[in-house]
Amino acid sequence: MPYGATLLPQGGVAFRLWAPAPLPIDLLVYQPDGSEQAIPCQPDALGWREAIVPGAGPGTRYHWQVHGPAGPIRVPDPASRWNPEGVDGPSEVVDPQRFRWDEDWRGRPWCEAVLYELHVGTFTPEGTYAAAEAHLADLAEDGITCIQLMPLAAFPGRFGWGYDGVLPFAPHAPYGSPDELKAFVRAAHRLGLMVMLDVVYNHFGPQGNHLSLYAPAFFTDRHQTPWGAGPNFDGPESAAVRGFFLHNALYWLEEYQLDGLRFDAVHAILDDSSPDIMETISIRARAACAGRQVHLVLENDHNDSRRLAAAGTAGRFDAQWSGDAHHALHVWLTGEREGYYAEYASAPLPMLAQSLSQGFAMVGAPHLANEAQQADNPRRRATEAVPLSCTVNFLLNHDQIGNRAHGERLHALVDEAPMRLAVAMLILSPSPPLLFMGEERGARTPFLYFADWQGELRDAVVAGRRREFAHFSAFRDEAARAGIPDPCDEATWRRCQLDWLEADSEPARRWRAWYRALLTVRHDALHPTLHRLARAGHSGEVIDGRALDIRWRFENAFGVPARWLQMQANLSAQPLLLAPEGDAADIARATPLFDVGDVSPAQLGPWSGRWRWLPAD
Structure with missing residues (x-):
């Protein structure tokens, strides 16, 4: 990998950083005795800084020191494989070849996918890979075939959903070490479970990202996203930016032996080049993983069928999450008609029928798109069918629960009889089903929005969270909005951790038996024919x-x-x-x-x- 720290065959480590800004930059290497070695690094013609340190090796910790307008600042390696002290702490050199993998795992075909979305920090009270690993056997017995991990890229603080990561190559330290994550993946494979990872290539989080200081060309004002200037995938000096994300995708698939990636909100990845960055990632990933069953899945609110094709097609993607089926069924079952449910309110059953038989009900710019995007690609009813293997359906996921003010799961909103039928409709339809952690036991624990922000950002996030619900009828009153849980309070995060005592209750056992029965039918009758x-x-x-x-x-x-x-x-x-x-x-x-x-x-x-x-x- 041309980014970050690379162990050299003859010993020592090569450290590389793309930092084209005309600023003095040093590599700071921390010695075992507590001293520091500062190595000035000059940029080459393309903006790369490099230092070879003969005495460095696995476990060596380091920072890059940027001498900016406000004085020197120590920043982590943006391609750090491990930041054990958090995103502001030193990066640590990792030996990617040390872990011992089993040699016989090649994955499973997409037609066998039964996905299970899992947030490591709330799946167990411990919130670690090791604790989650202890439950894998039960999930395999239930009929799950693929664990889809929510984002792992390191982010500030202890808790968060993971979509505001700032070190895309470094697994979030509170969950465990890189080798513990690899052990989780290996354990899953030994049980016949695939493991996929949710990755975020449309933005970096608001704290802990220093790229704009020493690599301002990493972002471009030509493409504005909901989070500000987008990554520069198609302008001057974009080759290093494209390579950064391309190598990140390959890194997770190769060094962690993951069976696939789910790409967050690709409708917000703006790139006018051809092939664009997403197509390029698909082409390179298919080539790099030849001989393995590797699956690439999108979140794409545009419902752009041009990105979808049969599993394994270079340049295309196996599937995307289908919000249409969820939204239409949710409207019918709950009667809710506000927010993004509004466009399904007039005809939920016809739109559900269309989603289940044709793939999409709607296409075009999503409801939150700006006026220019709506003008270029207006929201409209879908008229063309897409292969049903390309639409991942669900009753619950992190967004559909967490976008609610109080994070209620569907099991808490509808009675048991309609819920049992809805589960059967999900699992016994041909499209790949996705469950959200705890769903198979009828969990009642909420999944709220939570993020460990501090200072002024915390105040802004808390106020913004409550303000965004002001246009909903239930929260027009300020007192009602004041009751929305504080997303930055540790107690909010703790409330979202699955209750494993509840999981042994009689209702939980009944729900688990229902899901198991349906997944057995899917495995025995549908998988062989899909x-x-x-x-x-x-x-x-x-x-x-x-x-x-x-x-x-x-x-x-x-x-x-x-x-x-x-x-x-x-x-x-x-x-x-x-x-x-x-x-x-x-x-x-x-x-x-x-x-x-x-x-x-x-x-x-x-x-x-x-x-x-x-x-x-």
């Missing part, structure tokens, strides 16, 4: 304004329709009479797969559904 799922040609129909009839088309090896998987779901508290079917011979040819609730040939009871295979002709 490679035959047609790319298009599925259908979705709303029945009587309160139920769905979805039919997914499966083909034989020659692309000829072979059979249909039908889901009929009554999403209401009243029984639903079903239309008469064909003659007895046609009915006999249908193969039942799974029923939820009270189901008979002529009727679906309240909050009931049935899945069955139908012949193609």
